[in-house]
Amino acid sequence: MSGTWLPPEQYIATLPKATVYGCLFVTDEANRPLQLRAARNADLWQWPGGNMDPDETPWQCALRECVEETGLSLAVEPRLLAVHFLPPLGGWTTHKIGFIFDGGRLTRQQIDSIVLDPDEHTEVAVKSLDVWKKEMSTHSFARLQAVARARHTRSVCYLEQTATP
Incomplete structure (x- = not known):
């Protein structure tokens, strides 16, 4: 279609679609990551977060989901990891x-003080990276480790999953 102009609504229909999520990486005071066990998959540990609602930014989504999933309203500034x-x-x-x-x-x-939504999560756990490594899939732990490293180095990382873990 090079050289052919399409009206915006037609062009947009040709583009790939994506769902956007926002979440918060939190630790205890000793920098041990906190994760929530998914209710629908006992092997899956997640950070407080979820899919973005219409008219919401990823940051607003992360804060909203944290309140919904843990009861915590965190007073932090947005810092992407x-x-x-x-x-x-x-x-x-x-x-x-x-x-x-x-x-x-x-x-x-x-x-x-965390109160879980039982439809979403069944457990809160705070563990060192060494312990998490033994309890998570290789792919999920690699993501956890990369995000922990980004926080420690005050940098941002890009993670790309190209195949089923």
């Missing part, structure tokens, strides 16, 4: 693009 790209996988028919933000360090009191 990673962008995560996934192609259509399994039954998911669109690309997925994630924005992982630094949610800060939580006190013991904050962690103890």
Whole structure:
């Protein structure tokens, strides 16, 4: 179609579609990552977050999802740690693009006050990277480790998943 002009609505229909998510990487005061066990898949550990709603930014999404999933309203400034790209996988028919933000360090009191949405998560866990490595898939742990490194080095990383883990 080179050289052929399409009206915006027709051109947009030709573009790849993507779902966008926002989430917060949080740790305890000793920098041990906090994760939530997914209710629908006991082997899956996640950060507080989820898919973006219409008229919402990835940052707003991450904050909203954190409140919905943990009851915590975090007063942190937006600081991007990673962008995560996934192609259509399994039954998911669109690309997925994630924005992982630094949610800060939580006190013991904050962690103890977490109230999970039982439809989404069954457990909160705070563990060292060495322990998480033994309990997560290789692909999921690599993402966790890269994001922890980005926070430690005050950088941003790009993560791309090209095949089913």
